[in-house]
Amino acid sequence: MPSTPVTSSPQRSERRSIPFWAKVFVGLAVGIILGYLARTFELAWLTELLTTVGSIFVSLLKVVVVPLVLFALVVSISNLRQVNNAAKLAVTTLVWFGITAALSVGIALVIGLLTDPGAHATISTAEAQAVATQGSWLDFLKSLVPNNILGLQVSSELSGEGASATVESKLSFNVLQIVVIGIALGAAALAIGEETAAPFVNFSRAGLEIFQKLTWWLILLSPIGSAGLIGKAVASYGWDLVQPLGIFTLDIYLGCALVVFVMYPILLKVHGLSPVRFFKGAGQAIQLAFVSRSSVGTLPVTQANVVDNLGVPRDYASFAAPIGATTKMDGCASIYPALAAITVAQLFDIPLGIGDYLLIAFVSVVGSAATAGLTGAIVMLTLTLSTLGLPLEGVGLLLAIDPILDMARTATNVAGQAAVMTIVAKREGVLDQDIYDGRLQRRSDLPAGQELQPVG
Numbered sequence: 001m002p003s004t005p006v007t008s009s010p011q012r013s014e015r016r017s018i019p020f021w022a023k024v025f026v027g028l029a030v031g032i033i034l035g036y037l038a039r040t041f042e043l044a045w046l047t048e049l050l051t052t053v054g055s056i057f058v059s060l061l062k063v064v065v066v067p068l069v070l071f072a073l074v075v076s077i078s079n080l081r082q083v084n085n086a087a088k089l090a091v092t093t094l095v096w097f098g099i100t101a102a103l104s105v106g107i108a109l110v111i112g113l114l115t116d117p118g119a120h121a122t123i124s125t126a127e128a129q130a131v132a133t134q135g136s137w138l139d140f141l142k143s144l145v146p147n148n149i150l151g152l153q154v155s156s157e158l159s160g161e162g163a164s165a166t167v168e169s170k171l172s173f174n175v176l177q178i179v180v181i182g183i184a185l186g187a188a189a190l191a192i193g194e195e196t197a198a199p200f201v202n203f204s205r206a207g208l209e210i211f212q213k214l215t216w217w218l219i220l221l222s223p224i225g226s227a228g229l230i231g232k233a234v235a236s237y238g239w240d241l242v243q244p245l246g247i248f249t250l251d252i253y254l255g256c257a258l259v260v261f262v263m264y265p266i267l268l269k270v271h272g273l274s275p276v277r278f279f280k281g282a283g284q285a286i287q288l289a290f291v292s293r294s295s296v297g298t299l300p301v302t303q304a305n306v307v308d309n310l311g312v313p314r315d316y317a318s319f320a321a322p323i324g325a326t327t328k329m330d331g332c333a334s335i336y337p338a339l340a341a342i343t344v345a346q347l348f349d350i351p352l353g354i355g356d357y358l359l360i361a362f363v364s365v366v367g368s369a370a371t372a373g374l375t376g377a378i379v380m381l382t383l384t385l386s387t388l389g390l391p392l393e394g395v396g397l398l399l400a401i402d403p404i405l406d407m408a409r410t411a412t413n414v415a416g417q418a419a420v421m422t423i424v425a426k427r428e429g430v431l432d433q434d435i436y437d438g439r440l441q442r443r444s445d446l447p448a449g450q451e452l453q454p455v456g
Contacts, residue, residue, distance in 0.1 A: 027223030035234025050231035057225025071208035072318035077186025104334035105364040117248035118346025229291035281309030282418040289414035311432030324417035331409030337384040344394030
């Protein structure tokens, strides 16, 4: 369907006079300043305020994840009749997930071998304890089976002691199970025929447009949410906490930086895509991932960025983005476990051979799927250590600085998800080059057929 250009009104032009990315950076700068003041002057009320603002923003993003992913998958799969290379797109995406994961873990291993992070750590192993949350190769199969139609989970925790003890129940969701449910519903709608499935598909399409509009509104709150999230991080963590594992921390950030700013730009350039345009288009999602530490919470923004700014087809992104948010984790499943395994081995004076390094690479490439829908990097690390026969007590030694590391890891995860979708779309000839190059702009908050606008 030909798109209808929309002429911006003077009011809209005035409202957009300050670029949105600039507003996000201003929010980050304000958050850093407030966080520094809260930490320097021990302003507990300011730390609590920043924490509350950031938590509310991430919670709001997570609210739209379930219906957005579910409706998007139903609509995109029901549209497969019109997509000739859908199966090839899916396979190519998974292949590139594996290729980039292998390259990422290779970078991490080289850094670890050159810097010996465990040998330089000033931390005692005497009181190390294993964590309760651990991963296994069967977790992937278990996580595929939905507990209910929305993939919701209830967990209970006992707080307090004696007569004052209370049980707190928390409701959460497993994104991988939502993906499975969405694929099943979309496949069933495809199987029963277009005429019979039309009411359900139309309902899903309307639901998708509604939640895309809600997502757009939430994205507009990014400067405020980012200020709260980065402010809380600055107020809560200092060098005194990082110093005992300083080399390990620097290695994680170096590995993530090399993957995001060297490896992916090279791959983009090889495919004839401008790295500068990529970071301009996906920058908002990467920034939000860094401060929020949540690939799932960032998912709506990641999907909106690759579709609106990078020209990835909406139907393909609706399928690839949720899968990427649960299984494509270059930071959590490649860089972090590789460097952490080397660190733990050195802390406990356990030598590693070439076979161990190859096993680390294998676990990092294949094992990320086994952590989908679980507790991120901790599960992945326990899976790596147990496979290598390294002491799981080493995980407990790294937990104190995990939030600091998680910021870089999550940003790397999201950058990889966006880059792979863009590369695959380009390789398969479905990328809208005009949108990627900035000649056209797509707006998710506008109705279908009117979402494309000429730039300038």
